[in-house]
Amino acid sequence: MPASPSTARAINDRVALQLLQQEGPLTAGQLKTRTGLSRPSVADLVERLQRSGLIQIVGESGAERRGPNARLYGIVADRAHLAALDIRTQSVSLIVADLLGTTLAEASMPIDGDVGTEPTVERVAALLERTVREGGAHRLHSVCVGMPGLIDPSTGELRNTTGLPRWHRQLVAALQERLPARIVLENETNLAGVAEQRAGAGRGHDTFVFLWLGDGVGAALFLDGRLRRGLSGGAGEIGFLPVPGTGGLPSATDCGGGFHSLGGATAVFALAEEQGIDARGILGITASEARGAAAAALVTEAIAAGRDGFLDALALRLALAAAAVVSIVDPGQLVLGGEMGLAGGMELALRVESQLAGLIPLPTQVRPGELGGTAVLRGALLTARDVAQEDLFGPGG
Structure with a gap:
């Protein structure tokens, strides 16, 4: 059954808006070429989108034809503002941006675990509100919050996960009460995977597995172009994956004994010490204090010093977990993300590929991966933009 005129117009509008979003300002002639629409249809479309406040004239282009310059149309960047938060157990980072993804303001803050739940929630909410004001984001539309833990796909809420601080579970509700915006919660590894899919090493791959290597470990599964979360939101929770070499087994409430005990930052620190690398001397911290950035520094040091024993041992550990996932999903591509993936570069990736083979x-x-520890914020910003576009541009096909 053919689409009604109103439905066809809505589809055409969204296609044009997506082109302007992806390619930047375009003339009416360029929109005609890229959409395949007739000149009158494009003229109506441009007028309609201008009236709605979604596009505006941003300049002129006269290089392609004789006569008067052609008008360039672009998305109205301040039609909606976005915010993205990367919530860790000991820190918060955030970005405020416009609809085109241009950063307007950013901030970060360490979190003291002894402060208490309510004061911590208040500090994080106040930091976001202050950053929104500093960025002039007077049309805050969507906020995406990325944090560790299981996010229930049916409710969008953080499940009661052991090991996470209480303020994590209260933050989203507090933000929703205080901000005139839609708040979306997503697992941090999934967001990092989304960023690598659209703007990093996963570009051009509909099916791949993203392996997060930071403070802890996780995976994001992309099958046929879609992120797969699983029934309870736990797809990719490979920290609990039983693997050889941990000396124990994980439990439903503790990933110790699972792959986390081989691939997490603390485990990588201990492996470096076992391989004769003075991790404490290099970093000035103990294994219990190691985070993703510290583990990444050790990988960088090992590559520079030619520490093949450490790199091969680490590659084998990563390959053990990867083999379990790859043997089930058969993705054809594995992306090593997070701070360690970025630090290891091709040197570590090719060693893992060899071990996996x-x-x-x-x-x-x-x-x-190409984005390292910034991937969570990048993915959160992309997700917030998707939410805004769904509302402003209309549902996608």
């Missing part, structure tokens, strides 16, 4: 018969290309 010796464990399973499924050909899998292993590549380093």
Whole structure:
């Protein structure tokens, strides 16, 4: 059944808006070429989108034709403002941006675990409100919050996960009460995977596995172009994956004994010490204090010093977890993300690829992520933009 005129107009409008979002300002002639619409249809479309306040004239382009310059149309960047938060157990980072993704303001803050739940929630909410004001984001539309833990796909709420501070579970509700915006919660690894899919090493791959290597470990599964969360939101929780070499087994409430005990930052610190690297001397911290950035520094040091023993041992650990996922999903591509993935680069990725090839018969290309620890914020910003576009541009197909 053919679409009604109003439905066809809505589809055409969204296509044009997406082109302007992705490619930047375009003339009416360029929109005609890219959409395949007739000149009158494009003229109506442009007038309609201008009236709605979604696009505006941003300049002129006269290089492609004789006569008067052609008007360039672009998205009205301040039609909606966005915010993205990366919530860790010991810190918060956030970005405020416009609808085109241009950063207007950013901030970060350490979190003292002894402060208490309500004061911590208040500090984080106040930091976001202050940053929104500093960025002049008077049309805050969408806020995406990324944090560790299981996010229930049916409710969008953080499940009662052992090991996470209480303020994590109260933050979203507090933000929703205080801000005139839609608040979206998403798992941090999923957000990092989204960023790598759209703007990093996953570009051009509909199916791949993203392996987060930071303070802890996690995975994001992309099958046929879609992020797969699982029934309870736990797809990719590989920190609980039983693997050889941990000396124990994980439990439903503790990932110790699972892959976390081989690939987490603390475990990588201990591995470096076992391999003769003076991790304490290099970093000035103990294993219990190690975070993703510290583990990344050790990987960087090992590569620079030619510490093949450490790099091969680490690659084997990563390959053990990757083999379990790859043997089920067969993605063809594995992206090593987070701080360690970025620090290891191709040197670590190719070692993991070699180890993986010796464990399973499924050909899998292993590549380093391109965004490192910034991927969570990038993914949160992209997700907030998707929410705003869904509302402003109309539902996608």
